[in-house]
Amino acid sequence: AARDGKVQALDPGNGRNRWQIDLKVDLSAGPGAGEGLVAVGSPAGILFALDAATGQQRWKVQAGGEILAPPLVAAERVVVRLVDGRMRAFATADGKEVWMAEDQVPRLSLRGTSAPAQAGDAVIAGFDSGKVMAVGLASGDLLWQAQVSSARGRTELERLADVDAAVRVAGDDVFAVGYQGRVVMLARESGQIWWGRDLSSYRGLAVDSDTIYVTTADSSVVALRRRDGTPVWTQDAMLRRSLTAPVLVGDTLVVGDFEGYVHWLDAATGQMLARGKTGSGRMSNAPVVAGDLLLLQSDSGDIQAWRARARAAG
Numbered sequence: 575a576a577r578d579g580k581v582q583a584l585d586p587g588n589g590r591n592r593w594q595i596d597l598k599v600d601l602s603a604g605p606g607a608g609e610g611l612v613a614v615g616s617p618a619g620i621l622f623a624l625d626a627a628t629g630q631q632r633w634k635v636q637a638g639g640e641i642l643a644p645p646l647v648a649a650e651r652v653v654v655r656l657v658d659g660r661m662r663a664f665a666t667a668d669g670k671e672v673w674m675a676e677d678q679v680p681r682l683s684l685r686g687t688s689a690p691a692q693a694g695d696a697v698i699a700g701f702d703s704g705k706v707m708a709v710g711l712a713s714g715d716l717l718w719q720a721q722v723s724s725a726r727g728r729t730e731l732e733r734l735a736d737v738d739a740a741v742r743v744a745g746d747d748v749f750a751v752g753y754q755g756r757v758v759m760l761a762r763e764s765g766q767i768w769w770g771r772d773l774s775s776y777r778g779l780a781v782d783s784d785t786i787y788v789t790t791a792d793s794s795v796v797a798l799r800r801r802d803g804t805p806v807w808t809q810d811a812m813l814r815r816s817l818t819a820p821v822l823v824g825d826t827l828v829v830g831d832f833e834g835y836v837h838w839l840d841a842a843t844g845q846m847l848a849r850g851k852t853g854s855g856r857m858s859n860a861p862v863v864a865g866d867l868l869l870l871q872s873d874s875g876d877i878q879a880w881r882a883r884a885r886a887a888g
Contacts, residue, residue: 581597602642606644614645643686644689651664673709679703720765734753738776739751747760749786756773757803769803778818785841794809826882836852864879
């Protein structure tokens with residue numbers, strides 16, 4: 575999806591256009607895809623649902639607030655987080671509102687919202703108050719909430735504690751991180767915090783079977799042991815390069831930066847392995863893994879597919 579309202583579907587293998595539609599409004603969120611739909615949102619709060627096969631508009635609805643994070647499409651619901659602290663669900667069939675959940679927004683907060691994530695029959699998202707909330711996908715009933723980051727300090731800037739990065743669900747565990755707060759592991763069913771470690775991030779994290787990887791607010795990349803949060807390694811060679819959230823590609827970790835460079839790290843050690851220049855300017859969105867391809871979209875709208883060569887043994 576592009577800022578100017580164009581939404582395009584590409585063949586991941588060769589980049590050829592499958593369909594394109596111009597919604598003729600500015601877009602600020604998306605795409606979220608699932609169940610035959612593609613959902614995108616606008617700064618004016620308009621939520622569009624498009625047919626994933628053809629791009630034809632199925633419906634649009636006024637969600638009532640600015641949409642900055644990709645919608646979640648799952649279980650016959652399109653769920654969006656709005657900047658005013660509300661999370662709303664609409665029926666995939668016709669766009670009618672099914673439920674709404676909300677949390678109080680502090681007077682000052684970061685510009686951004688946590689994308690909703692599915693966890694079984696629940697949807698989980700972070701909020702500007704530093705909370706993570708789980709609600710039923712079907713009903714919107716509150717299942718649990720947990721305080722990940724707490725406001726501290728005397729000034730409003732010091733008290734920023736937003737959970738803007740998307741939470742990650744891995745089996746029975748949920749991982750979340752807040753700005754000027756903590757990275758935590760929570761129980762998916764109850765929201766109980768199993769461990770927490772001081773860390774500041776609004777970028778995001780990635781998880782594998784043993785480790786979680788976090789891009790911090792100052793653009794360090796940190797690896798922590800999944801079961802207890804013990805530090806494994808820190809890579810700070812890219813400080814203040816406005817890194818994206820990390821993504822895992824096999825046994826490597828990949829991040830993009832504000833100059834359009836893509837950096838590959840050894841997931842086990844944090845060692846820098848390689849970097850390449852996209853030539854297309856700043857990357858704000860994390861790369862997307864599709865099979866053996868790494869898909870990159872720059873802020874200027876260029877889309878590229880990369881394939882990393884296998885490392886030589888030894």
